[in-house]
Amino acid sequence: MNSRWRPYLLGIPGLVIITFPFLWLQLDPDFDKHTVGISWAPSHGLQFFGDLSPVFLVASLIWIGVQANRHFGWDKSLAQNQTWQQTGRAWTHYWAWGIMPLVLSGSLFLSASILSLLTNVGIYMLLALGLNITVGMTGLLVLGYAGFFGFGAYFFALSQQNLPYFPWWLAGPLAFVLGGGVGYLLGLPCLRLRGDYLAIVTLGFAEAFREMMRNLDLTGSDRGIILNDHSMFRSFAGLGSGQMGYLFTALLLFLAVFLLQRLYHSPVGRAWIAIRENEVAAASVGVPVVQMKLLAFSLSAAIAAVAGVIYGAKDGFVSPAMCEFQQSIMILAMVILGGLGNSYGALLGAALLYLVPEYLKLVPSMIQGHPFLGNVIPPFLRDALQHLSDYRLLLFGGVMVLMMLYRPQGLLGSSRRKTEMQHT
Amino acid sequence: MNSSSTLTEILIDGVSRGAVYALVALGYTMVYGVLGMINFAHGEVFMIGMFACIYAIGVFSTTWGDHIFLNLGLGIIVAMIFSAAYGYANERIAYRRLRKAHVLAPLTSAIGISTFLQYFIFLTVSKDTVNFPRYYSDFLTNHRIHFGGVEVTYLQIAILSLALIIMGGLFYLINCTRLGIALRATAQDQLMASLVGIPVDKIIAFTFILGSALAAIAGVMVSMYTNVLVFDAGYRVGLKAFTAAILGGIGNVPGAVLGALILGLTEALTTLQFGSEWNDVTTFGLLMLVLLLRPRGLLGERVADKV
Numbered sequence: 001m002n003s004r005w006r007p008y009l010l011g012i013p014g015l016v017i018i019t020f021p022f023l024w025l026q027l028d029p030d031f032d033k034h035t036v037g038i039s040w041a042p043s044h045g046l047q048f049f050g051d052l053s054p055v056f057l058v059a060s061l062i063w064i065g066v067q068a069n070r071h072f073g074w075d076k077s078l079a080q081n082q083t084w085q086q087t088g089r090a091w092t093h094y095w096a097w098g099i100m101p102l103v104l105s106g107s108l109f110l111s112a113s114i115l116s117l118l119t120n121v122g123i124y125m126l127l128a129l130g131l132n133i134t135v136g137m138t139g140l141l142v143l144g145y146a147g148f149f150g151f152g153a154y155f156f157a158l159s160q161q162n163l164p165y166f167p168w169w170l171a172g173p174l175a176f177v178l179g180g181g182v183g184y185l186l187g188l189p190c191l192r193l194r195g196d197y198l199a200i201v202t203l204g205f206a207e208a209f210r211e212m213m214r215n216l217d218l219t220g221s222d223r224g225i226i227l228n229d230h231s232m233f234r235s236f237a238g239l240g241s242g243q244m245g246y247l248f249t250a251l252l253l254f255l256a257v258f259l260l261q262r263l264y265h266s267p268v269g270r271a272w273i274a275i276r277e278n279e280v281a282a283a284s285v286g287v288p289v290v291q292m293k294l295l296a297f298s299l300s301a302a303i304a305a306v307a308g309v310i311y312g313a314k315d316g317f318v319s320p321a322m323c324e325f326q327q328s329i330m331i332l333a334m335v336i337l338g339g340l341g342n343s344y345g346a347l348l349g350a351a352l353l354y355l356v357p358e359y360l361k362l363v364p365s366m367i368q369g370h371p372f373l374g375n376v377i378p379p380f381l382r383d384a385l386q387h388l389s390d391y392r393l394l395l396f397g398g399v400m401v402l403m404m405l406y407r408p409q410g411l412l413g414s415s416r417r418k419t420e421m422q423h424t
Numbered sequence: 425m426n427s428s429s430t431l432t433e434i435l436i437d438g439v440s441r442g443a444v445y446a447l448v449a450l451g452y453t454m455v456y457g458v459l460g461m462i463n464f465a466h467g468e469v470f471m472i473g474m475f476a477c478i479y480a481i482g483v484f485s486t487t488w489g490d491h492i493f494l495n496l497g498l499g500i501i502v503a504m505i506f507s508a509a510y511g512y513a514n515e516r517i518a519y520r521r522l523r524k525a526h527v528l529a530p531l532t533s534a535i536g537i538s539t540f541l542q543y544f545i546f547l548t549v550s551k552d553t554v555n556f557p558r559y560y561s562d563f564l565t566n567h568r569i570h571f572g573g574v575e576v577t578y579l580q581i582a583i584l585s586l587a588l589i590i591m592g593g594l595f596y597l598i599n600c601t602r603l604g605i606a607l608r609a610t611a612q613d614q615l616m617a618s619l620v621g622i623p624v625d626k627i628i629a630f631t632f633i634l635g636s637a638l639a640a641i642a643g644v645m646v647s648m649y650t651n652v653l654v655f656d657a658g659y660r661v662g663l664k665a666f667t668a669a670i671l672g673g674i675g676n677v678p679g680a681v682l683g684a685l686i687l688g689l690t691e692a693l694t695t696l697q698f699g700s701e702w703n704d705v706t707t708f709g710l711l712m713l714v715l716l717l718r719p720r721g722l723l724g725e726r727v728a729d730k731v
Binding site: 007011014015017018019021022023025027028029030033034035036037038039044045048135139141143186188189190192197199200201203204205207208211212214215325329332336340390391393394396397398399400401403404405408 | 462475476478479481482483485486490506509510513516517518521522525526527528529530531532533535536537538539540541542543544545546547548549554555557558559560562659663666667670701702703704705707708709711712715716719
């Protein structure tokens with residue numbers, strides 16, 4: 001008992017001490033003497049913890065659930081039901097076909113704002129699927145994935161603006177090829193080495209690309225490029241432009257999921273998993289490690305470029321902010337949250353991480369207008385929900401750490417992946 | 425002023441930038457040398473050092489008034505202690521339990537820690553830039569020594585001499601002390617090191633603490649040099665320092681210093697030729713070039729992959 005709690009007994013006071021000045025003190029710059037003073041500001045820290053109170057609430061609920069599960073063994077009784085597991089596995093191949101008409105017909109009855117939101121979710125799903133190839137399947141860390149996304153979008157915008165006879169339908173396939181080419185060139189020097197270098201080189205690529213787009217006059221510097229209606233999704237056969245964008249994204253997403261799923265069960269996918277599990281062992285049984293890694297990396301870069309084209313065609317606006325590091329981290333967090341190496345996990349992660357912050361913005365106004373909830377929910381919780389979207393990236397960071405410590409396989413990960421992540 | 429002295433000044437600026445990058449890059453390279461993992465939260469530890477120093481100066485100047493050297497000296501020490509504590513916390517939370525896990529696991533958790541720390545400072549301290557108190561840095565930045573037609577500020581001299589002293593001390597520590605032997609043994613083989621009685625956990629924690637304290641010194645120097653503190657400063661400088669470490673051959677201590685100097689000079693020359701907004705582009709161009717020609721970095725030797 002003593003040894004179990006000892007790290008917490010020492011660690012929690014330690015954390016309190018090292019965060020003390022930032023939480024409970026406030027800097028008072030003295031502009032006349034150019035010096036700085038300090039004052040006691042408890043409201044600062046109280047606000048921080050107050051704003052995070054809904055998170056603590058949710059976290060403690062999850063903790064109670066996990067403890068209860070450990071006590072009663074719900075997951076084991078579910079797993080014992082073998083028939084459920086077997087039929088479940090066979091069924092996954094067909095549920096995509098069942099859900100397809102439902103998703104596609106959504107374009108007919110959903111409102112324009114929701115369609116636009118769902119198209120954005122689709123773009124992030126595509127990005128998460130692409131990143132899942134490298135990070136999840138092959139075990140290579142890519143930290144500048146948004147750079148390829150920005151590359152595709154800028155390629156589309158520049159080609160639309162400067163090449164008058166460039167057919168719009170060629171932009172997607174060409175972005176796929178060019179994005180893959182850029183990925184290939186970038187991967188060539190660093191994939192011959194062990195995985196870590198790729199992370200930093202891609203991060204450097206994204207940063208350098210963003211700075212370049214920001215500095216060049218051709219790319220509209222900080223303001224980005226605003227495209228005219230001509231280059232965006234157009235209305236066709238009675239469907240509006242928003243509906244066309246939604247349909248196009250959804251179809252592409254189904255195609256991507258289907259093809260990637262086939263790829264993962266092919267020799268190429270097996271080779272990727274072998275590299276992820278043990279690179280040296282994979283090489284020794286004849287897997288062409290470097291080629292396979294390059295293939296995975298260029299394929300994922302190509303998918304990001306296509307997502308960039310869709311983004312450009314949908315919003316008609318590209319800017320350097322698209323390739324920011326936060327964007328890359330967010331896509332990475334989607335893949336990790338959903339489950340590394342699981343396509344459906346990537347889709348789930350993208351949907352959760354995109355929609356939850358969006359809906360958090362709507363919650364306060366919903367509560368305000370509600371006749372019953374408006375009185376029940378205490379005012380401090382209402383404020384906290386209002387501020388929570390500011391805390392998004394802080395929470396992503398925390399979730400990434402906790403996921404790695406307690407559920408490294410992600411929400412939809414397999415137990416096989418868990419053992420892989422924990423012991424190699 | 426003639427052009428050759430301007431060039432010399434720019435080179436001196438480049439070398440002092442390089443010295444700062446070297447202090448941060450040493451932390452990356454030591455952790456990589458010992459654990460074989462990138463410490464992605466190192467840049468944030470550097471940023472914590474910046475902010476801890478300014479908070480300490482604030483506390484001291486409200487307690488006993490503005491004494492430049494006393495407050496600044498104590499501020500650097502407090503910054504080192506705070507950074508070391510954050511580095512240790514990072515090791516305990518993000519690395520220790522995941523040391524035997526797949527490479528991706530500690531990397532991801534370290535990125536999580538780094539994002540968390542950035543936005544922790546963003547939310548609690550300031551969403552905007554904070555200015556370093558000029559009263560404390562003016563003495564160092566405004567006084568210059570004229571040296572054969574070249575002007576060098578006290579701060580540049582302080583940075584260079586401090587960096588030299590620290591690096592000398594570090595080389596002594598690694599190569600000539602029992603602690604250094606234990607450190608190198610841990611880097612070579614953790615299991616064997618623990619069999620001969622080296623406390624591996626403590627050595628790894630010590631590596632993180634040492635690197636973080638060095639990063640704190642660099643943080644204070646940078647905040648005096650550029651006069652602004654911002655929550656994502658650690659990410660920018662950390663990225664550059666990591667590039668420097670790769671450039672010189674990661675895991676190699678002299679390589680990190682060499683890489684940092686090259687990087688600092690490249691940046692200074694880019695600023696002269698094209699303007700400072702192109703710094704990132706040339707830096708990463710250089711990195712790609714070096715990785716293409718010498719994949720292990722300038723001083724890195726070829727090591728077989730551990731199975």
